Amino acid sequence: MDGWRQAETPDVDLVRLAASGDREAFATLYIRYQRPIFRFALHMTGSAVIAEDIVHDVFVAFMGNLARFDAERSLAAYLYGIARHKTRRRLHRERRLVALDPDAQYVDHSPEGGPARRLEDGDDRRLLRNAIVALPRRYREVIVLCNLHRLSYETAAAAIGCPVGTIRSRLHRARETLTTRLQQKLASPGRLSRSRVGFAL
Amino acid sequence: MNRTDDHLLRELEALAASDDERSASPRTFARVMAVWDERATSVPLRSLRWWNYAGLAALSAAMVLLAIVLRPTNHLSRGSLAVVEALDGSLYGARPDEMIQPGTQLRPGSIVHTGSGTHLQLALADGSRIEARSQSSLSFDRAADGIRLHLDRGGILVHAAQRRTGYLYVQAGDIAVQVVGTLFLVNADARGSRVAVIEGEVQVKRGAVEKTLRPGEQISTSAALEALPVQEELAWSRRHSALQALLQAASQRAPDIGQKDTSVQPFEVLGGNPRFDVESVRPCADDVAGNRGGPVRLTPGRMVATCQTVMGFINAAFRLFAEGRSNPYSNVQVVGGPSWIHSERYTIAATSPDNASPALMQGPMLQALLEDRFRLKVHREVREVPIYSLTIAKGGHKLPPYTEGSCAPVEPPSTFPPPPRPAGWVPCAARVRRNGPHVRVEWHRATIQELTWVLGLNVDRPVLDRTGIVGLFDGTLEFTPDESNPRVPPASPSDVPPTAPSVFTAVQEQLGLKLEKMNGPGEFVVIDDIRRPSEN
Secondary structure (H helix, E strand, C coil): CCHHHHCCCCHHHHHHHHHCCCHHHHHHHHHHHHHHHHHHHHHHHCCHHHHHHHHHHHHHHHHHCHHHCCCCCCHHHHHHHHHHHHHHHHHHHCCCCCCCCHHHCCCCCCCCCCCCCCCCHHHHHHHHHHHHHHCCHHHHHHHHHHHHCCCCHHHHHHHHCCCHHHHHHHHHHHHHHHHHHHHHHHHCCCCCCHHHHCCCC | CCHHHHHHHHHHHHHHHHHCCCCCCHHHHHHHHHHHHHHHHHHHHHHHHHHHCCCHHHHHHHHHHHHHHCCCCCCCCCCCCEEEEEEECCEECCCCCCECCCCCEECCCCEEEECCCCEEEEEECCCCEEEECCCCEEEEEEECCEEEEEEEEEEEEEECCCCCCCEEEEEECCEEEEECCCEEEEEEECCEEEEEEEECCEEEEECCEEEEECCCCEEECCCCCCCCCHHHHCCCCCCHHHHHHHHHHHHHHCHHHHCCCCCCCCEEECCCCCCCCEEEEEECCHHHHCCCCCCEEEECCEEEEEEEEHHHHHHHHHHHCCCCCCCCCCCCEEEECCHHHHCCEEEEEEECCCCCCHHHHHHHHHHHHHHHHCCCEEEEEEEEEEEEEEEECCCCCCCCECCCCCCECCCCCCCCCCCCCCCCCCECCEEEEEECCEEEEEEEEECHHHHHHHHHHHCCCCEEECCCCCCCEEEEEEECCCCCCCCCCCCCCCCCCCCCCCHHHHHHHHHCEEEEEEEEEEEEEEEEECCCCCCC
């Protein structure tokens, strides 16, 4: 199949073609979904290097399950589900590691950080990234999926494998926690501790 | 939502927007596709095990000798699989602007397309020679014990070298040929593949069916391919006379061949229609099926298609997977049959004894199942239908070649709400839109087949590509619609008078191509009879 024609082909047909050995169909699926999967892994781990590995692992796993993919499922939710699983395993395996990836340096290294200091835009964003990475995983997931990836509650629930109500309640608590931590961070000098920020620091 | 929440949401939205364009590197794409290629090339090897591997010991020995056997010939550099030995005409690589010259080394993964009127000769690293006729597409890969050549379309004449170990593998559609020291022809087109032997013996395999061909014999994957005498098939070769002599000599050596009339060569369709072993066909209740149907789950040797319309099954079996491989560009039309085949849904669960591939199950095997259980009777027709023939106008075509980076692959929105497209975003796609009283067609990274398809969407009869143009193109076409463009929606009332020409003049002036009305071949599968299946 050819690229631009495939652009119009529904996911379910591309999966079917890829399951029959159509290389271009699989490549099109990769191109369609690599970006959200990369961003999900990046937001969850804080490391672009690890996110690249997770994208690779997700699509290789998907490759092995093409023939078993349930066409009634949302492919996005399915891939987010694999990415979530791979991310959890990777985070667990590397929980003691300190990332050397420049993208992962989300921590505020400013020595004079304090409430009186007006953070620049870049610092503000870094602070927010750090706070997200430091959230407990179940809260981080919903913030990443619903707020950063703008998924519907239903798709997020399908990706995580929980009821929509759980997504709503976790999101509420996640935002509360995030707000509290950001306020604490801005109100007091010093840095977030390594244990709070997570392995990526 | 209080003010703090609102502020947090705005910050999160800003963070999301700042990351919208971040994506995995091309290196990751290459790593993923390398895994795909590795798995794809390992499948035929598994299926070839039974041919004549004496066992793992012999395979190991073959692997040890591989480096010696595949040593580059004196004009091939290390890592190359083939070299362009002689070329008369145009030879293109994967990109339209990639013109390949004589002497070019072809590495694993290389793709070549011969242009119109082109004759190509390649020398392979194992000493084999390949002749390719015009309009052929070939690619090369390394196999564990030799070289694998894929013929996507066109025709090749293969003179496989003698070798102590390993094979030359030729793949055309779902047919696999494994050879040493033979001379044979392979043809492939949308209808299927055909192999004809001139000298030596050739083992041909399709699914679980294997066949050994001898000189003068030929085999096909489809009854739709007409049986041409091998002599006629050789007509394009530069060694035509010598090959004829070889064929005659072979027929004299083998009495059973010699007795046959050489103008009508043995010809058969390989494998027939493989069949499912266990199957169940059950009707779906309307309230369960709804309007969508359920999933089609495919694993090697098993297919469960839930609540599909009968026409859906027929389309898969006779169009999309008709030859046991996917063919999304199939122009075959399925016609006839009662109205219920469009509305009634069935669940088919079927198992194959030979771990058949998903494409084989959805194509030839599903055809057999429909014939058994639905008592489906079809016949194929080529009807003369009104078409437009697309040819090159006098003076040559004016299609601008595709510029690398001129467009971005089209991705459907994966987030909700969809993020805004960056300014100046150009998709690798064809777009048709109204431009005042005109219609503007714009395409990027399109082949002539894709352009033909888009033109066909905008005129009143199918368009058949007869240009022979190879490559990828960017471009635009602007025309004023008239009665020959019935599918173009009417323009909103406007005082602006049309200034663009008709689609026919526009194609000629703007693209250097010609659309001519004529009658041409249209392939049809006609449903003669079909019945509701009996209960299992």
